[in-house]
Amino acid sequence: MAFEPREPQKELKYDELRIYTDEELSNYTEEELKNFKIKHDIPDVEELEKGPWPSFVADAKREALHRRKLSDDRMMIERDVVEDLLGQLQLSFDDGETHWKHGGIVGVFGYGGGVIGRYSDVPEKYPSIAHFHTLRVNQPASKFYNSDYLRTICDLWEYRGSGLMNMHGSTGDIIFLGTFTEQLEPIFYELTHVLQQDLGGSGSNLRTPSCCVGRARCEWACFDTQDMCYELTHYYQDELHRPAFPYKFKFKFDGCPNCCVASIARADMSFIGTWRDEIRIDQEA
Ligand code: HEM
Ligand code: SF4
Known part of the structure; x- marks a missing residue:
């Protein structure tokens, strides 16, 4: 029996939904990246760039540089969010403990799950990650995507979040890492109404199948x-x-x-x- 979706499916077109221009998307050179220093000293975190493996620290630095070079009105949360994240991780290494507070309740209207609240316990040092909430985005079955969809969610998350994401979390969802409470509703609206994309599960509910x-x-x-x-x-x-x-x-x-x-x-x-x-x-x- 052929697969029948429950509702008519829109075909998403990146060219109609995109936020950034090509120039904004590739706005730094490899040379600039080599010489780039983030605003905090992170010697232990940088150890994690060594070796032949991919490194989330190296990836995060790319994103930090990318955000440095975007103009202010092209990001809805602080540009420093990635740099502060790495800075706070170094502080956790120094102190031997996490600097994330327990999440508490934060979410979108009508849902009791899908958003995981995160707050820094040292916001005076790292103000741009005072809030750093995670969104779980329900992956399609078997994680098939086209590039129009992937580019569109990348733009959305650059604009309204940290730009950092995890494909995929251990839950199976696409994970959007880090945004402020004020951004949750606009992101949710865009995901559900424009991209036909639901949030996943969290807390004591049915988790994303x-x-x-x-x-x-x-x-x-x-x-x-x-x-x-x-x-x-x-x-x-x-x-x-x-x-x-x-x-x-x-x-x-x-x-x-x-x-x-x-x-x-x-x-x-x-x-x-x-x-x-x-x-x-x-x-x-
Ligand atoms: C007339 C003799 C044989 C015929 C027609 C035959 C045929 C086949 C076929 C069709 C396959 C499956 C290939 C596939 O996965 O698409 C296969 C796999 C295999 N054959 Fe033979 N084979 C013969 C003799 C032998 C002998 C003598 C040995 C070992 C001493 C052997 C060891 C194996 C092994 C280890 C596999 C792989 C099994 C697996 O990993 O799934 N075969 N053979
Ligand atoms: S569990 Fe793995 S091997 Fe089995 S049907 Fe699924 S994808 Fe294939």
Whole structure:
């Protein structure tokens, strides 16, 4: 049976939705990056740039430089947010403890989940991360995107957040890292009304259901993991957005016992494809 979306799907066009020009998007040279120093001394954090592996510190510095070179009216939160984030991490290394306060409740109208509140406990030192809330954005089944969509959310998050994101969090969601409370509603409006994109789960609600790539690309799939993930995500919308449980709860869908989304390890209810009965061979084929 062919897949049928529950609502008509818009085709997003980056050229119609974009915020930044090409010049703004590539606004520094590799030479400038080499000589770039952020405003805090971060010797221990910089240790994490060494070695052959990708480094979130190196990535964050790129973003910090990029924000330095954007003009003031092109960012809705402070330009220093990435630099302060790295500065506070160094302070945590020095003190041997975190400098994030416990989140507390922060969210968008009508939802009880999807936004995780974060506040610095040293805002006088790092004012641009006084608030640094995380948004969980519900990934599509098996995490398929086109570049129009990805570029559009990158622009949105540069404009209204820190520009830092995590593709994907361990929850499966796209994670937008760090914004101020005032930005939550505008981001939520843009995501839901313009981009047809919902927030994911957090707190004591149904967490964002997640599935393996399944029959979209894998020969092992014994059932349609994407279809089931999509159906249950819609069926349990209320539970996803309004925490009603005493604790979090998660569904995961693996098409076979290879368990690529780790449904056994990381879900409360695991769906794992298996053979229904004896293996049958079509001798005519
Ligand atoms: C007439 C003799 C043989 C035939 C027709 C045959 C055929 C095949 C075929 C069709 C495959 C599957 C390839 C695939 O994954 O697409 C295979 C896999 C394999 N064969 Fe053979 N084979 C024969 C003999 C042998 C012998 C003598 C050995 C070892 C001493 C052997 C060891 C293996 C192994 C280890 C695999 C890989 C299994 C796996 O990792 O899934 N085969 N063979
Ligand atoms: S769990 Fe099985 S069906 Fe799903 S992607 Fe992994 S190997 Fe394929």
